[in-house]
Every structure is written in structure tokens, then in C-alpha cells.
Amino acid sequence: MKYINLILSALAICACTEQKPAVFVDPLIGSGFHGHVFVGANVPFGFIQAGPTNVTQGWDWCSGYHESDSTVIGFSHTHLSGTGCGDLLDITIMPVVGKDLAYARGRKDDPSTGLWSFADRSREIAEPGYYSVPLTRYGIVAEMTATQRCAIHRYTFPASDESAVVINLLNGGNWDHTTESSAEIVGDNAVQGWRYSKGWAKNQKLFFYMEFSKPFRNSGFIAAKDDYGKTQDRLFTRLDFDTAEGEQLLVKIGISAVSTEGARMNLGSEIHGWDFEKVRRDARAAWNKELSKIRIEADGDIPEIFYTALYHCMIAPSIYNDVDGSYRGSDDRIYEKADFDNYTTFSLWDTYRAEMPLLCIIEPERMDDMVEAMLKICEQQGFLPIWHLMSNETYCMPGEAGVIAVADAIVKGFDGFDREAAFQALRSSLDTVCVGNEFRIKYGFVPSDLCRESLGKDMEFAIADAAVANAARALGKHEDAIFFDLRSHSYRNYMDPETRFARPRMLDGSWRTPFDPFGHINTDYTEGNAWQYSWLAPHDVDWLVEFYGGREGFEAKLDSLFTAPSSLEEGAAPDISGMIGQYVHGNEPSHHIIYLYTMQGFPWKTADRAREVMSTLYTADRAGLCGNEDVGQMSAWYVLSALGFYQLEPASTRFWFGSPIVNKAEVNVGGRTFTIIARNNSETNKYIQSVKLNGKPYSLPFIDYSDMKAGARLEFEMGAEPALWY
Numbered sequence: 199m200k201y202i203n204l205i206l207s208a209l210a211i212c213a214c215t216e217q218k219p220a221v222f223v224d225p226l227i228g229s230g231f232h233g234h235v236f237v238g239a240n241v242p243f244g245f246i247q248a249g250p251t252n253v254t255q256g257w258d259w260c261s262g263y264h265e266s267d268s269t270v271i272g273f274s275h276t277h278l279s280g281t282g283c284g285d286l287l288d289i290t291i292m293p294v295v296g297k298d299l300a301y302a303r304g305r306k307d308d309p310s311t312g313l314w315s316f317a318d319r320s321r322e323i324a325e326p327g328y329y330s331v332p333l334t335r336y337g338i339v340a341e342m343t344a345t346q347r348c349a350i351h352r353y354t355f356p357a358s359d360e361s362a363v364v365i366n367l368l369n370g371g372n373w374d375h376t377t378e379s380s381a382e383i384v385g386d387n388a389v390q391g392w393r394y395s396k397g398w399a400k401n402q403k404l405f406f407y408m409e410f411s412k413p414f415r416n417s418g419f420i421a422a423k424d425d426y427g428k429t430q431d432r433l434f435t436r437l438d439f440d441t442a443e444g445e446q447l448l449v450k451i452g453i454s455a456v457s458t459e460g461a462r463m464n465l466g467s468e469i470h471g472w473d474f475e476k477v478r479r480d481a482r483a484a485w486n487k488e489l490s491k492i493r494i495e496a497d498g499d500i501p502e503i504f505y506t507a508l509y510h511c512m513i514a515p516s517i518y519n520d521v522d523g524s525y526r527g528s529d530d531r532i533y534e535k536a537d538f539d540n541y542t543t544f545s546l547w548d549t550y551r552a553e554m555p556l557l558c559i560i561e562p563e564r565m566d567d568m569v570e571a572m573l574k575i576c577e578q579q580g581f582l583p584i585w586h587l588m589s590n591e592t593y594c595m596p597g598e599a600g601v602i603a604v605a606d607a608i609v610k611g612f613d614g615f616d617r618e619a620a621f622q623a624l625r626s627s628l629d630t631v632c633v634g635n636e637f638r639i640k641y642g643f644v645p646s647d648l649c650r651e652s653l654g655k656d657m658e659f660a661i662a663d664a665a666v667a668n669a670a671r672a673l674g675k676h677e678d679a680i681f682f683d684l685r686s687h688s689y690r691n692y693m694d695p696e697t698r699f700a701r702p703r704m705l706d707g708s709w710r711t712p713f714d715p716f717g718h719i720n721t722d723y724t725e726g727n728a729w730q731y732s733w734l735a736p737h738d739v740d741w742l743v744e745f746y747g748g749r750e751g752f753e754a755k756l757d758s759l760f761t762a763p764s765s766l767e768e769g770a771a772p773d774i775s776g777m778i779g780q781y782v783h784g785n786e787p788s789h790h791i792i793y794l795y796t797m798q799g800f801p802w803k804t805a806d807r808a809r810e811v812m813s814t815l816y817t818a819d820r821a822g823l824c825g826n827e828d829v830g831q832m833s834a835w836y837v838l839s840a841l842g843f844y845q846l847e848p849a850s851t852r853f854w855f856g857s858p859i860v861n862k863a864e865v866n867v868g869g870r871t872f873t874i875i876a877r878n879n880s881e882t883n884k885y886i887q888s889v890k891l892n893g894k895p896y897s898l899p900f901i902d903y904s905d906m907k908a909g910a911r912l913e914f915e916m917g918a919e920p921a922l923w924y
Contacts, residue, residue: 218490220486225509227819228827236513237324237329238277242512243516244344247513248329250272250331262286276289276588279514281545285398288393293340295336295360299312299313301366301420303369315338317333318332326481343478352474353448360438367393374398379432408452415439419431451465454520492508503817511830516542527574550602550603569604582623596724597654624666646722656689657692657731686738789835792844793854799922801855804854838853842876843900853901858876872910888914889923892910
């Protein structure tokens with residue numbers, strides 16, 4: 199093991215110096231347990247995700263793939279990664295051999311049904327930008343790689359005069375269903391069409407243009423009933439080929455949310471000719487370029503876990519415009535030739551906490567465009583995105599997390615958008631979104647007898663108010679700052695001095711009775727209980743300290759979170775996973791809690807818990823995530839924590855110190871190198887003893903974003919004994 203660790207450490211140094219960190223990425227990490235990650239071929243922040251879709255449907259198949267399932271119904275071109283709801287799986291294609299096939303999803307307990315096949319997982323290859331798997335039913339090896347808006351597949355067939363590729367426009371499963379679709383043969387080697395669907399995104403429209411490397415011998419459409427009982431005459435398209443043994447058929451596809459012409463334009467722009475290996479090399483190079491924005495030296499399996507986490511942070515938000523800038527807006531209108539890259543898949547209740555702050559560090563140019571995309575969404579739908587997907591507001595999760603992400607960019611000084619217009623979007627969004635906030639504005643809090651998940655809603659709105667207050671201060675709007683600061687205290691109405699928990703409260707001021715701090719999950723709280731939500735005020739920690747009786751009382755109460763029984767009420771949401779006592783790392787409301795210790799002068803306790811989480815709840819296995827990835831948030835927590843810090847407060851420039859597990863990191867922040875060094879670092883030497891910034895002693899418990907952006911040199915001296923350097 200020691201020898202293996204030395205090799206991995208040497209490879210980590212190689213990744214830092216040669217800038218080829220994609221070698222460490224294993225896309226299958228998180229494909230088991232409840233990770234829900236996408237497995238397939240894509241490029242960083244790409245619109246297209248080409249990968250397999252399993253027969254099985256259900257919560258653990260939100261991405262269309264789970265490591266326990268070796269079936270494939272085809273290869274779809276849009277997938278979610280790490281979500282708790284399913285959707286997409288659009289434009290599925292399946293290479294087959296045989297004439298008498300049932301054109302349906304099929305059942306794995308009946309091999310005669312559907313187009314599906316078992317996949318030989320022992321020969322499956324998943325790498326950044328490339329995926330391959332043999333389909334045992336048909337004797338076909340399927341390979342695919344991708345660009346931003348396009349994919350190219352390579353199918354190695356057996357000898358047969360019954361070889362075919364089937365285009366499936368029926369539902370991919372997991373709550374997404376075709377409402378209208380069409381396919382059209384274009385010449386002797388191309389097909390174009392579209393699919394409209396209703397799922398988590400209520401009105402999704404996707405267009406495609408597909409070419410084959412040789413003419414099809416025959417083509418035909420197969421009618422089928424959709425999930426609404428209506429017969430659609432072109433839900434399936436079969437394209438026949440004669441193939442020799444080992445013959446490789448290539449298929450390339452462009453997609454667009456605008457039109458079939460846009461899909462064709464995207465394909466013509468991004469994939470020239472039929473050089474599969476060139477596209478694969480370019481995809482790999484794109485991943486190496488993005489992943490090299492953080493170059494680390496670390497021991498053991500840390501490089502593999504770290505770079506896979508960073509990879510997961512770069513799957514979404516996804517580009518959502520054609521190569522000419524055209525995109526479909528939230529009002530279902532087409533906007534032509536925009537001067538920014540539009541984005542979709544904003545899982546903001548999750549990602550405002552760590553993913554978006556991480557992108558502020560390593561993707562500042564993209565962050566400007568992401569904020570601009572959110573501002574356009576606000577113009578088109580009347581408020582900033584909550585959970586936005588393919589031109590649709592899903593309204594998923596409480597609060598107004600888009601407000602927090604935009605406010606954070608304002609506070610950090612981003613100016614690639616109209617900052618004044620952005621602030622007005624913050625204000626208008628908190629005034630117009632009615633998902634509990636109307637009660638809060640009227641009564642000062644969300645009464646638990648008037649609104650389900652009252653604490654989950656109110657406390658997230660309070661965080662959003664605090665974020666807007668910080669943005670107002672950054673813009674010199676002092677009256678606005680005072681107003682939103684005061685309103686951000688609404689959560690205090692739930693803090694019960696008798697039970698010392700955040701407790702549901704009624705309109706008349708009475709408390710929820712009976713009350714169980716282990717219960718009320720998804721009735722009064724959102725995917726949590728009083729144990730976690732009693733800490734969901736990262737913007738108002740000084741008041742929490744007073745509420746719990748000062749620093750010592752605060753420390754004792756915080757300690758109790760990690761030692762309480764890890765029990766939950768019957769029927770609790772499966773999102774509540776990765777438990778240490780009642781600390782729940784598998785879900786986002788807990789993610790800031792460990793760093794409260796540092797804020798209050800107990801940094802060694804942050805170090806203890808952060809190291810425990812990083813070493814036990816993140817592994818290099820397929821079940822290597824303790825909860826759903828949530829579109830980068832779980833992984834972003836690891837990336838930031840591995841570097842030694844975390845942004846605890848909403849819309850802040852302060853990243854509070856924890857315990858770095860990398861020995862050295864070089865972070866590209868907008869073209870300047872922010873260097874982190876942890877001297878004498880080891881499993882035992884996990885406590886920060888002293889800190890230097892740019893060679894001088896540093897006596898603060900956090901690093902400021904402005905120092906990162908300036909290209910600072912941050913040095914930690916690590917040791918085995920708890921210490922307080924500030």
C-alpha cells in the first residue's frame with residue numbers, strides 16, 4: 199500500500215507539472231448508492247451528454263444510469279447529473295441486429311421485449327469525453343465522444359444483413375414524456391427531427407440533425423402510443439444497413455433548443471468529417487484544460503477523488519445556445535445572436551453554497567455569462583431562476599437561490615453584466631416569487647399552520663435577504679442594506695428557547711406540539727429536521743451564539759449535533775444520508791455547519807470533522823458519494839475543503855479555514871496563480887499551526903476572495919496538536 203501511495207503521489211505531481219489531470223478522473227465514482235451521477239461522454243459545461251440509459255426507472259436512476267443495472271435501452275443525448283428528480287434522456291439511439299424487435303423500452307425480466315440489451319460491464323470504459331460498452335444481445339461495441347453541442351458514435355457491428363440503428367423519440371423514462379415528435383429522412387444518410395416533452399421541465403423542446411457515415415439501405419417509421427395514449431406515427435425510426443464482420447458505422451448528431459436548422463449548423467461547426475479519434479482527443483484536451491485550473495500534489499487516492507469531484511463540478515450548468523448565439527428563452531421565444539453564452543441546469547438551492555463560489559474562483563469568465571443568463575431568465579419569467587431546466591422554471595426547492603448566486607457575484611466584484619440591473623433583479627425576485635414568501639412579507643415569518651415546509655422556506659428566504667443586503671452594501675445602497683438585513687432575521691421566530699431548536703411556529707405565536715427534533719421531515723422542514731435547521735443561519739451566526747448562551751454554549755450545542763443518535767422518523771427522505779450523529783453531509787442544509795467551529799474560535803474541531811467527512815464519506819469507489827451529487831454541490835464541498843477552506847456565509851468574500859488535505863495546489867484565478875502550500879501535512883498533522891500570506895504571518899481564520907484573485911501565496915504550517923493562530 200505504501201508503494202502504491204508513493205506511485206499515486208508521484209502521479210499527482212505529474213498532474214500538476216504536465217497539466218494532464220484527466221488521467222485521475224473516474225466518471226463511475228458516484229454511479230452507485232445515491233450518487234446519481236451522469237456516466238457517458240461530454241465536454242466541460244457542454245449542452246450534450248451522450249451516454250447509456252438503463253431499462254430501470256426510479257429515484258436512483260435520475261441520471262438514467264446506476265451501477266447496479268447492466269441494461270441499456272439506447273444512448274441518449276441529454277442527462278442530468280446528481281439530481282433528486284429525473285428528466286431529459288432525449289433523442290435516444292440504439293444499434294441493433296434483427297428484424298423482429300419490439301419497439302418499446304422493454305423489461306429486463308423478459309429478453310424478448312423492447313430494444314434493450316445487457317451491457318458487458320467488465321469491458322465498459324468511462325473516461326472524460328469518451329464512453330464505450332459492448333451490447334451483448336447484439337454483439338455490438340458502442341463508443342461515443344462529444345463536443346459542446348454534438349456527439350459522434352462509433353458502432354462496431356457483426357456481419358449481418360439485419361443491422362440497424364433505431365432512433366427512439368418516446369419517453370426516456372423517469373418522469374419525462376413525449377408530447378409531440380417528428381422525424382424526417384434527409385437524403386440517403388441523414389435524419390432530422392424534434393421532440394417536445396413534459397416532465398420536470400413542463401415544456402421542453404429539443405431538435406436534432408443526425409448523419410451516418412454510409413447510406414442506409416432502407417428506412418422506415420414505426421408508430422407507437424405515447425404515455426398519454428395518443429398514437430404518434432414517428433416515435434421510432436429504423437435505419438437498415440448491411441454490415442461486414444467488425445465493420446464500424448459512425449453516427450454524428452447535433453442538437454439545438456432552437457430548430458433543426460440550428461442543430462445542423464451546430465454539427466457542421468463542431469464536427470468536421472468522420473474522424474472519431476480526433477473528436478475524442480479534442481474532448482480529452484478540453485477536460486485537461488479545465489481540470490488544470492487547479493493543479494495539486496497529494497497522497498494516496500486523493501488525486502483521483504479530487505479530480506473526479508472537480509470533473510463533476512464541470513458537468514453543469516450547461517451551455518444552452520447554438521453556435522451563433524441563438525437560444526430559446528424562458529418565455530419560449532427565440533433570441534437571436536446573443537453576445538453571451540446562455541446556460542441551463544441551474545440547481546441553485548444546492549449549488550449556491552459551494553459550486554457557484556468555486557466557479558467564481560476557477561471560471562470567472564463563465565460566471566459573468568452565467569449571471570447574464572440568470573438576468574435574462576429574470577427578464578423573461580419575472581424573477582431569477584429557482585431551479586431552471588431547459589427554458590423551464592421547475593420551482594423545485596424552497597427559497598430564491600438564484601438571488602444568492604447573483605448577489606454573490608456582485609459582492610465579489612464581477613462586472614461582466616449590468617450590476618445595477620442585477621440588483622434590481624434581486625429586489626424584484628424577492629418581491630414577486632410566491633412560494634411562502636408572501637406569508638413572510640405579510641406576517642414577518644412563514645406560519646407553520648399556513649404553509650408546508652415553513653421553516654425550509656423561511657430560512658432560505660432569510661439567507662437570500664442577507665445576500666441582497668451584502669450586495670446592497672457593495673453597491674453603496676445603505677438603506678436597502680438595512681432593510682434586507684432586518685428582514686433576514688425572520689428565521690429567529692422559530693428559535694425556541696425552551697427546546698433550543700428551530701421549531702415550527704403557528705400564526706398565533708404558539709409552537710408546534712407535540713414536537714420531535716428528529717421528525718417533521720418534509721412537513722415543516724425541507725429534507726431535514728430541527729437538528730440540521732437549527733444551524734441554517736450562516737448569515738447571522740453572532741445571534742446564534744447568543745441564543746445558545748455564548749461561545750461555550752454554542753460549542754456544546756454544536757458538539758451535540760455530531761453525537762446525537764443517527765435516527766430519523768419512518769419514511770424520511772432518502773436524501774438524508776451521510777450521517778455523523780444528526781449532521782447530514784448527503785444533503786445541502788448541513789454543508790456549512792462544520793466551518794462554524796472555525797468562525798467561533800475552535801478551528802481544530804473544524805479540522806477533525808472536515809477530515810472525517812473527506813476520508814469516510816468521499817471514496818474512489820462507485821458508491822463514493824454519500825448522497826446525490828446535486829449537479830456539483832457535493833463535489834464542490836470536497837474540492838474547496840481539500841484546498842483548506844469553505845465559503846460559509848452567503849454572498850461573501852470570506853472563505854473560512856478548515857484542514858487542507860492537498861500538500862500543494864496552484865489555482866488559476868482569472869489568469870493569476872493562487873498558490874496553497876500545506877507544510878508537514880499528513881493524516882496526523884491535520885491541524886493548522888500557523889498561516890502565512892505572501893510570506894508574512896497571517897492572523898485571520900479566513901482567506902479573502904480578493905487575495906485569491908490577486909494571485910496570493912497561502913502557506914499553512916500543519917501539526918498534530920490543536921492550535922489557535924488567530
